[in-house]
Amino acid sequence: MSYSGRQKSTGLKSGGFGTLTLAWTGLALFLVAGAAVIQFADWSGKDDAVIIDLSGEPESFARPTGDGPVTRANDEMRPAITANLADDEAQSMPTVRAARPGEFAGAQTADAPTETPASEPQTEDEALAGNSNASVIRVEDLPRAGEAPREPAAKPLRVAGTPPPAADAALYRQTGNGPMPQIASDGRRPARYYTRTFAATEGAPRIGLIVSGLGLSRQLTDRAIATLPAEATLAFAPYARNLDAISRTANEDGHELMIELPMEASGISADQLGPAGLMTNYETDDNLRRLDWMLTRFTGYFGVTNYLGTAFSTDVSAMSPVIDQLRGAGLAYISDTRLADNISLSGIPNAQAGFVISGSGETLTAELTRLENTARDNGRMLAKIYVTEDNLDTVAAWASGLKDKGIALAPASAMLD
Template identity: 45%
Template sequence: MPRRRRIKAPVLSRLTWAWLGSLVLFAGAVGVFVYSARTGEGPGRIALPVDHIEIFARNTPPAPGTEERIEAPVLREPPAGAQQLAQAPSGEETEDGLVLIYPGANDLRTDEEDGLLYDESDLEPEDDGVRYSADDVIITIPGARKATSVTAASLTPVARPIPDPDSALLRVTALGKTPRVAADGRRPVSYYAKPFDGARSKPRVAIVVGGLGLNAAVTERAIDDLPPEISLSFAPYAKNLDFWTKKARDAGHEVLIELPMESYGANAQALGAAALLTSREPQENLQRLDWLLARFGGYFAATNYMGAKFSADADALAPILERLKNSGVGYVDDTGAAARSAGGLPLATVTRMIPAAIDDADLRQVQRELAALESAAERDGFALGKTYAYAATIDEIASWSRGLEKKGIAQAPASALLRTAAPGR
């Protein structure tokens, strides 16, 4: 019986099959590309500000025999050089298939209308104009429909920012721009105040933290660590006030300007050249007031720094408060004497002064004053505290604030406690 010969495919046939397989794969890729182009379900882009990136510490394996503890993620500032990296037109693919594109000056052009930068390649014909700035990281996510501008994620609720200075609420003087009532009736005391959404049936507590701007580290700590309901007051002689006050408003804090005033037994020279003194004529004090009010914009009220002697002199204080009233701003007084001269001015009087904590003994005093502030709020329905910025005081107030809700006390901004003073003395 003849042996059957095993039939082998010729070499040419194997090459043919390989070519056919390649053609099928190529056709499939073309089909995916065409489908994405027609349906818009291809990769899209999301704009994410570099300075809001949340950086988490990498987990390291625990040593054998030790207990592993998982800590809550900590939000940190981006590392040095992150802003410079954002300017480089480069990309980096992550393990999840996300592509981080850092747009540079060559990739972006300026929109003539709003001054923002955007990438022309990212604007589809049907797009309504997604804008990217040079500080954006653009994340390409497979399957996203179209470019979408989003806000960076956060572990804490995003505070509603306070508006930037409005030119309609400013008047030009020889010493700078000072606040005024707008032609449409808007007033800085309302426009720059933080809205209070809490239940007015609850006792309300407000706190003003002052002396900010003089120490950069403490100022940043107050802005970042204190809840946005805490009102922040800035020293007029500090540097970079426009920067710091904008940072505070962007974080949701309403801001005040401090007015250095003469006090008993204090060296008037230590209050600076713009101090308001009883020995000066009213016009001289008003001129210095204009310089103080022009130091920065966007504040809802002024507050005294020192000033027991000046506030007790009604003839000296009345022109100052009248100018504030006509300018549309409020006043927070910690001397208890301003109410006699504040006819028609939105005014709040401090209930308790909270000491600055330098050591443990001072910290215990801070705790006692905060407890007294709670008692005053429960008794009267509201209470206003004031202190000056020290790191330990800031930490204690931040910790204390977190427990107010459980006690049935609402934390309010200082503007929520302003009352219009009755006319006359």
Template identity: 40%
Template sequence: MELERMQRRRRFRRPVFSRLTWAWLSAFVITVTIGGFVIRDAMNGGGVARIALPVDEIETVARVAEVHRKNGPLATVPALRDGDSSAPAEETTDMLASGDAFGQDEDNSLTLIYPGLDDPFGDDEYSGDDYSGDEIVITITGNDKPAAQPQLASLGPMVQPIPDPDAALMRQTALGQIPKISPDGRKAVEYYAKPFDGGHSTPKIALIIGGLGLNSAITERAIDDLPPEVSLSFAPYAKDLEFWTEKARNAGHEVLIELPMEGYGGNQQALGAASLLTSRTPQENLQRMDWLMSRFGGYFAATNYMGAKISADEASIVPILKKLKEAGVGYVDDTGAAKQYAIGLGLPITTVTGIIPAAASEEDRSKVRRELAKLERIAEQDGRAVGKTYAYATTIDEIVEWSRRLEEKGLTAAPASALLQTSAVAR
């Protein structure tokens, strides 16, 4: 019996591995594990890929600082940050900017010129330049999961983000999704407005920075450096608008969409193919409104870019204002002409009381300071003031410094949405 038990134990004894065998097994397991991670990243789009995109399938806007004129030699577009306005006036019509295009008015003031684009509405005179399909190569990095945002300790107040676009507040048109009033009555003008405690009696000043999205460096500075109470307005012809406006909302800024509108004098083609003009029928302007309003979501209001002429033309401006009201969107007007029509329609509107100059250099900084001081006086007298400007580095620098001293002067920075009104007596 004893012999039989010993033979049985010997028969079922576990195999004995040598150290070399264990080393080989460990190496095999490690190799398989690393290989699995590599295969997973490859399947999920990780690593770096270079994708050549045909230009005729994407927007041909926000280009490099040197572009070809349609029928002439290479023209240099002025830079947004240095404010160079050396380009001849007759060339500004054909300039297609990388977010840096500014023209020069007769009074030597700098005027933002929207870049051209292929006209989605069939007007050949607004067509942009031709490009080959080999011009753009995009490098894509990372995988399909966004990196986690680092959580940093802050001694300042916590910023409350503006909500992301809500599908219930959007409707589909032939040219894209635009805002609408939701079935439960919610409106973009309220849903995407920055929360503001207006209970205190201190005078309020709202500032709007326009022309954003055309220059990535300036846009990022405006989002990161300006106080969240400053409202940010984005140009419709800029690219990556969903990215930039989401970044702005996450930083606590409420956002607006700019409507290129006909002013007095100048070449209206500089406003781009989607501009709103008195020479167009209301139906043609409203079709362009569908395209403009579909550029991105999450904005509480629209604002004019230029627009003094069309804003004073009742037959042209009233259909535009009606469309904004039906969409549940507010309006910020810097011409002073649209308010009489908007109030009659019950459209939430505020009128700009001061235009802050776009400072192209440190020498112009004193002009910004002077206009901000005027806004302070208006606010002290009327209890409210609304300023508007366009994105320049020096202008942003001065507004950042000015905002730090505002509270000690007995004034309150307010988002533009807090100063909207729907009746002639409202403040």
């Protein structure tokens, strides 16, 4: 704010030292002395801390309360399925208020009073211990007048083998269907945030493994989560029940997650794809509406992968809007089918799976051996396996034994371009 205006005449003659002049001079000296005392007190108190609540952008650090949305869908993926999901309740966000001197108020809860002063000043450690979202800035860390702002400390890097983080409220927005992935206001994208970190042994070939078809059989899904190495990426069918709860269990076990998009393939009817299947003869808006529904099934996944789709993924007018939607949501796309050459993947992390493995017994063993040899020849290979009761144990034992063969099992995100 700026001020402007004319000075009023005091009626004093120039050059005189009247009573009013002396009074103004004394007041000025008093203010200067007071400012010096305040400045000294502010900057000499090294043991005091000013705790600042970043209430302007709570979404950058707050977490939703409760366990998050739980979706309810159909029992199985089968013809004539009807997906009638109740709208999820909006998740509540903690509220914040500015801290008073000597106090820090963190995210409020229903049991916490809004205006309760602290009985005595808190130290930084006490304030942080009471609220994991606290941001503390010491007075001596603030720039003095005329100084340039100091560079913030670098964020610690996640070391290799770190599981993907839990769902972050800044990376989705609530819709009528459920939580829709989005790019956070600070630029973070699900495609990079929800990944398992990886660092291969120098010179070792790597195999990325996506285990698909999960969620429809709860027993099989629970077994897969429990027996597969954490480096295996898990992909869930969008029609599975309680995907939010299942995905949290998989996340806690260290796996990174994906969701499958059923797409049109030659010889496959729309009924076989389920009600959310993407078809070339649908209007673009109809396909995007189905896509939106699938993307809201759960939170915390880094990308999507196709289920079938040989016809849909090569149709530019049908597939391009889907890619655009995924790009805007900050998601990755991994395909095991060919995309049309003129579909742009610019700005979207992507990869192509070179192997789709199925079968059981000797056939499965031969396929896994061929995958190993191809990875050794090329240095890396990304594969997708549709898990079944018949092949899960074989796949889990094979994946766990890759390290002994000098091959690194990599999360699929490590293969992204």
